[in-house]
Amino acid sequence: MSDRIWTEIDFKNYSKVKSLHLSWPKPDEQPSVYNLEIILLDGGGDEIGIRFEGLSDFKLDEIHPDLHIWLNIIDLRPDQLEGLNYRVEELNDHYLKFYCKNLILI
Secondary structure, eight states: OTTSOGGGOOGGGOOEEEEEEEEOOOTTOSSOOOEEEEEEEOTTSOEEEEEEESOEEEEEOOOOTTOBOOEEEEEOGGGOBTTBOEEEEETTTOOEEEEESEEEEO
16 A cells, blocks of 8 residues: 555545554653554455654544544645644544644555
């Protein structure tokens, strides 16, 4: 899947969360960069992985075993917001939202 670009993917088809991994540096490590990896499944069991790098204003309100996330990714690069290139939010309940510097399909 890594040869596709994120704009080619209909994220409405991938909503069931298989895994969610949030990582951050040790307190003494610089720079302080937070990353999030999400693997989503579609109805047929196909999966897509996305790594969001350089998170800012991260919000995750709830998490449970049957979590579904309908992602909306907005390209902010034309706005030149100090290196924050994407705004990511969950479409229905807005319990997940953040900005990030980069996103990579994995």
